Amino acid sequence: xxxxxxxxxxxxxxxHPLLREGIAALIMNQTDINLVAEASNGREAIEKxxxxxxxxxxxxxxxxxxxxxDTIIAIRHxxxxxxxxxLTTYAGDVLAQRALxxxxxxxxxxxxxxKDLLDxxxxxxxxxxxxxxxxxxxxxxxxxxxxxxSREVEVLALVAAGNSNKLxxxxxxxxDETVKGHVSSIxxxxxxxxxxxxxxxxxxxxIIQL
Amino acid sequence: xxxxxxxxxxxxxxxHPLLREGIAALIMNQTDINLVAEASNGREAIEKxxxxxxxxxxxxxxxxxxxxxDTIIAIRHxxxxxxxxxLTTYAGDVLAQRALxxxxxxxxxxxxxxKDLLDxxxxxxxxxxxxxxxxxxxxxxxxxxxxxxSREVEVLALVAAGNSNKLxxxxxxxxDETVKGHVSSIxxxxxxxxxxxxxxxxxxxxIIQL
DNA sequence: GGATGCATCCCGGAATAGAATGATTCTCGA
DNA sequence: TCGAGAATCATTCTATTCCGGGATGCATCC
Numbered sequence: 001x002x003x004x005x006x007x008x009x010x011x012x013x014x015x016h017p018l019l020r021e022g023i024a025a026l027i028m029n030q031t032d033i034n035l036v037a038e039a040s041n042g043r044e045a046i047e048k049x050x051x052x053x054x055x056x057x058x059x060x061x062x063x064x065x066x067x068x069x070d071t072i073i074a075i076r077h078x079x080x081x082x083x084x085x086x087l088t089t090y091a092g093d094v095l096a097q098r099a100l101x102x103x104x105x106x107x108x109x110x111x112x113x114x115k116d117l118l119d120x121x122x123x124x125x126x127x128x129x130x131x132x133x134x135x136x137x138x139x140x141x142x143x144x145x146x147x148x149x150s151r152e153v154e155v156l157a158l159v160a161a162g163n164s165n166k167l168x169x170x171x172x173x174x175x176d177e178t179v180k181g182h183v184s185s186i187x188x189x190x191x192x193x194x195x196x197x198x199x200x201x202x203x204x205x206x207i208i209q210l
Numbered sequence: 211x212x213x214x215x216x217x218x219x220x221x222x223x224x225x226h227p228l229l230r231e232g233i234a235a236l237i238m239n240q241t242d243i244n245l246v247a248e249a250s251n252g253r254e255a256i257e258k259x260x261x262x263x264x265x266x267x268x269x270x271x272x273x274x275x276x277x278x279x280d281t282i283i284a285i286r287h288x289x290x291x292x293x294x295x296x297l298t299t300y301a302g303d304v305l306a307q308r309a310l311x312x313x314x315x316x317x318x319x320x321x322x323x324x325k326d327l328l329d330x331x332x333x334x335x336x337x338x339x340x341x342x343x344x345x346x347x348x349x350x351x352x353x354x355x356x357x358x359x360s361r362e363v364e365v366l367a368l369v370a371a372g373n374s375n376k377l378x379x380x381x382x383x384x385x386d387e388t389v390k391g392h393v394s395s396i397x398x399x400x401x402x403x404x405x406x407x408x409x410x411x412x413x414x415x416x417i418i419q420l
Numbered sequence: 421g422g423a424t425g426c427a428t429c430c431c432g433g434a435a436t437a438g439a440a441t442g443a444t445t446c447t448c449g450a
Numbered sequence: 451t452c453g454a455g456a457a458t459c460a461t462t463c464t465a466t467t468c469c470g471g472g473a474t475g476c477a478t479c480c
Contacts, residue, residue, distance in 0.1 A: 015321055016323075017323060018232035018320060019226075019228050020232070021231070022227075022231035022232030023228060024235070025232065025234070025235040110226050111226055113226075149425085159406055160406060160407075160410050161407065162404055162406055162407020162408075174427085174428070174429090177428085178429060180467080180469095181429085183467085187468080193374070194372055194436090196409055199406055200370050204420050210410060361457065375436075384457085385458075385460085387458085387459055393438080394440095397438080404438080
């Protein structure tokens with residue numbers, strides 16, 4: 001084991017140019033880490049991954065075209081050994097859960113980063129997982145309650161858009177009694193007082209987006 | 211008018227270290243702009259402003275302690291000539307409106323920035339206002355409709371938290387008929403179908419926060 | 421093959437929300 | 451000081467939401 005093997009090749013995927021600059025500046029001082037490519041959306045991320053084969057990818061979740069989660073899935077499908085660190089503004093346990101399930105090794109909040117980021121890059125490159133304590137705490141808060149089904153999320157999104165149960169029934173081509181059932185289930189799973197509360201809780205937890 | 215007067219002194223206020231790094235990196239290459247101080251919250255921002263008297267301040271809106279808007283108001287109260295550029299992740303016409311009313315000269319979205327930022331710093335330092343076209347378009351979308359009153363915003367926040375009209379009435383010590391009146395007014399002003407829709411619209415427009 | 425979870429449908433009833441309208445008080449700025 | 455806008459309370463009526471309960475196909479997983 002030499003003290004200076006090949007530097008770790010890093011790809012940054014984020015639609016904020018300023019943040020990419022920041023990461024570039026941070027990495028530039030490190031001898032064992034090399035920033036080899038940047039991308040500002042999912043499509044580009046996949047291309048750059050193919051051409052540069054980075055050891056570690058830093059990935060934002062919200063991007064113009066393809067969502068970060070879908071991008072992770074696509075990359076991991078093609079390169080199952082890909083190591084990915086999610087770097088995002090938003091908390092939300094469910095979002096983190098989905099990202100980790102999609103194959104990310106780490107989930108970091110942009111607000112809580114400085115030298116941790118470099119350590120995390122090294123750690124993930126070495127094959128370890130690394131979850132920030134804030135994120136881990138959020139995940140732990142909700143391990144007991146069961147997740148919404150995809151249908152329920154679909155219904156909830158329509159609720160958030162201001163549709164009545166009847167309208168949702170029409171749009172999904174199901175009976176409105178069914179919609180009522182879904183809404184009841186959503187309220188109980190989220191511990192919400194009413195549909196409005198359910199929407200704000202779901203937004204906080206990253207279950208739905210605006 | 212010489213071509214190289216004193217460089218423009220800039221203060222950056224943002225709780226994201228990475229973003230501050232990015233701005234620092236961007237400014238470092240400019241001869242006519244100097245980054246003289248950084249702050250990661252409102253209190254610190256005011257201190258740094260006092261000690262450094264920057265020509266232009268870049269300010270994020272969401273920060274741990276004091277809100278960006280309050281910080282702008284505090285700074286402008288003490289230094290009415292302060293020139294402030296708001297640099298934030300979130301759109302939301304009402305948020306932008308409030309920031310501009312508080313005395314900001316410019317409102318930029320972090321996602322849409324690269325060299326515009328430098329131009330904007332120079333432009334604002336020269337005494338001009340500079341509103342990004344995306345933000346201007348959003349502002350224009352809502353110039354006609356009248357704003358919510360502070361009481362209405364208060365009610366809406368309680369609605370978002372999942373309170374029934376009756377509960378809101380209790381918490382505000384008013385009759386629930388009054389609450390209904392406020393809610394009706396909110397719905398009509400925002401063009402919402404129901405209270406849930408009102409909440410999501412208000413979140414999008416920066417009228418309330420999660 | 422049984423268990424489990426999901427999506428679907430149905431019912432009835434109580435509570436809540438929302439529309440429409442009118443009236444009173446108060447403040448603040450023109 | 452006059453008027454506009456706010457906030458308040460009230461009444462009536464209808465639509466919608468939410469809570470019980472129960473029931474059916476249909477997957478998947480062990």
